[in-house]
Amino acid sequence: DGGITQSPKYLFRKEGQNVTLSCEQNLNHDAMYWYRQDPGQGLRLIYYSQIVNDFQKGDIAEGYSVSREKKESFPLTVTSAQKNPTAFYLCASTYTGELFFGEGSRLTVL
């Protein structure tokens, strides 16, 4: 079945460590997105990519990095510079404007 796969689903890390969240899609979508969802703040855009080898900062890119080496893959690295990394992270992709979401990754920094 076509869809978006995020891994891991749950992740615990110590403060100061970088962590990479995986996002893979087999929908053949050009555009991919990373959002962070926090209670009361909705979804905030971290990074998005229109095509392979190109990506743009969203509204809250500080402390995060991404790459887009393949159409299917858009991994997100949460660096030690991110001041409040504990959150629920959602990956999405689109072809027509409607977003298709993965199941999310919950990162807890101890």
Add this chain to the structure above:
Amino acid sequence: AQSVSQHNHHVILSEAASLELGCNYSYGGTVNLFWYVQYPGQHLQLLLKYFSGDPLVKGIKGFEAEFIKSKFSFNLRKPSVQWSDTAEYFCAVSPNDYKLSFGAGTTVTVRA
């Protein structure tokens, strides 16, 4: 500052009441507009979208939204809510073809 504003944080109403959720955005020019819903424990799903044409858009489950360009608004409405409409509702705006920003969301609780 939030580029997409949803006026109500939490709305509580009884079954059969009418619902209207406000959404305003601050982008100029052409925009694509969306409403998504997240039912408890589920993924976000698209309720409706507006790209162009008739500013009154009908979506799934009896929802509709009206785009008023002069007011930079895209309010969501449903004439008569059901208990199953209890969910969190998100407005989203795309000022170009790809950047898509969401509002903070409105939690709707429908009492049976």
